[in-house]
Amino acid sequence: MADEKSMLETILDYNREFVDSKEYDNLSTDKYPNKELAILTCMDARIVELLPKAMGLKNGDAKVIKNAGALITHPWGAVMRSLLVAALEFNVKEIMVIGHTDCGMRGFDPEHLLDKARKFGITDATITTLRNAGIDLDGWLRGFDNVADSVRFTVDKIRNHPLMPGRVVVHGLVIHPTTGKLHTVVNGYVEHTNLLEELGEREIEDHD
Numbered sequence: 560m561a562d563e564k565s566m567l568e569t570i571l572d573y574n575r576e577f578v579d580s581k582e583y584d585n586l587s588t589d590k591y592p593n594k595e596l597a598i599l600t601c602m603d604a605r606i607v608e609l610l611p612k613a614m615g616l617k618n619g620d621a622k623v624i625k626n627a628g629a630l631i632t633h634p635w636g637a638v639m640r641s642l643l644v645a646a647l648e649f650n651v652k653e654i655m656v657i658g659h660t661d662c663g664m665r666g667f668d669p670e671h672l673l674d675k676a677r678k679f680g681i682t683d684a685t686i687t688t689l690r691n692a693g694i695d696l697d698g699w700l701r702g703f704d705n706v707a708d709s710v711r712f713t714v715d716k717i718r719n720h721p722l723m724p725g726r727v728v729v730h731g732l733v734i735h736p737t738t739g740k741l742h743t744v745v746n747g748y749v750e751h752t753n754l755l756e757e758l759g760e761r762e763i764e765d766h767d
């Protein structure tokens with residue numbers, strides 16, 4: 560067992576071979592996504608390769624942002640910031656929020672995670688201090704009850720963000736983590752058209 564490589568050593572050994580054999584040549588691209596697309600999806604290990612293959616995406620096609628549950632828990636958090644950078648700086652014109660069935664965040668109880676934290680040495684005093692400082696741990700850690708509803712909620716958060724350009728179309732989908740089959744929850748083209756029509760009607764009313 561003493562000679563067994565660590566995870567870091569294994570990865571670095573592979574990396575040396577990867578670079579030496581110039582396997583990166585076939586992956587060369589630039590920082591602007593070819594399909595002008597950004598994806599917010601879950602960090603679930605089952606869809607790391609499955610999702611892009613099921614969508615026909617290659618390296619360089621899209622900006623991909625991952626977290627637990629494909630959720631936006633705060634309008635001014637890191638996930639929303641990344642999507643805004645994608646839209647404003649990297650010419651992204653469409654965003655897809657992609658949840659998945661059998662997600663670990665479905666029905667997730669914040670207290671369950673806090674119990675795990677306690678077992679790893681995080682004290683009740685620390686948790687109490689955070690709560691007393693105004694941090695809503697339960698809201699921050701809570702999952703969702705229904706994946707389709709969660710996707711709709713996140714789509715609305717993105718679409719209605721005050722800094723998100725109106726030209727950006729936001730879709731919502733759910734992927735099966737075994738087959739890769741996609742189910743459309745929100746067709747962003749329909750929603751976007753309805754929004755433009757509504758804005759047009761308001762503009763006409765304002766001029767009357």
